[in-house]
Amino acid sequence: MKRITPKRFLKSWGDRFWKLAIKPGKPFAFGKLSNSWFCGLPGNPVSATLTFYQLVQPLLAKLSGNTASGLPARQRVRTASRLKKTPGRLDFQRGVLQRNADGELEVTTTGHQGSHIFSSFSLGNCFIVLERDRGNVDVGEWVEVEPFNALFGGL
Structure with missing residues (x-):
C-alpha cells in the first residue's frame, strides 16, 4: 500500500x-x-x-474584497552587519531595525537564520528582504526591510 x-x-x-x-x-x-x-x-x-x-x-x-496588498511598505536602509546569502531564492532574514548614533535607520541581523529558530522573531522587528539573485551582503550595503509591526497588527 x-x-x-x-x-x-x-x-x-x-x-x-x-x-x-x-x-x-x-x-x-x-x-x-x-x-x-x-x-x-x-x-x-x-x-x-x-x-x-x-x-x-x-x-x-x-x-475578502480588500484592495490593499496586506503587506507593509518596504524601506531601503543600510545594513550594520554582514549577511550570508546564497543566490537563487528570495530570502527573508530576521533583523533589528534601529537608529544609529547619527540618527539614521540601519538594520542588523538577529543572528542564525535557521527556519527552526523562532527566537529570531522575538529578537527582531523586521524582515530583511534579499533579492533572488543577490549573494552575501557586506556592512554598509543597502537592503530592503519590512517592519513586523505592520505585519503583526502593531504588536
Whole structure:
C-alpha cells in the first residue's frame, strides 16, 4: 500500500503548486479543492509564520474584497552587519531595525537564520528582504526591510 503524503493527496485534486523559491518557506502548497482555496504551510515555525504573513494573509485580504496588498511598505536602509546569502531564492532574514548614533535607520541581523529558530522573531522587528539573485551582503550595503509591526497588527 502506498503511503499517502500531502503531495500525493493534492496531486489527485485540481490546480496547485508545491514549492516556492523563497527562504524560509520553500515547501508551500496552494491550490483549489472543489470550490475552496487551500494553503499548506511549511512545518518549521519560522517558515510557517513567514509564508502566512507574506502569502496567506494577502490572499485572505484579497478574497475578502480588500484592495490593499496586506503587506507593509518596504524601506531601503543600510545594513550594520554582514549577511550570508546564497543566490537563487528570495530570502527573508530576521533583523533589528534601529537608529544609529547619527540618527539614521540601519538594520542588523538577529543572528542564525535557521527556519527552526523562532527566537529570531522575538529578537527582531523586521524582515530583511534579499533579492533572488543577490549573494552575501557586506556592512554598509543597502537592503530592503519590512517592519513586523505592520505585519503583526502593531504588536
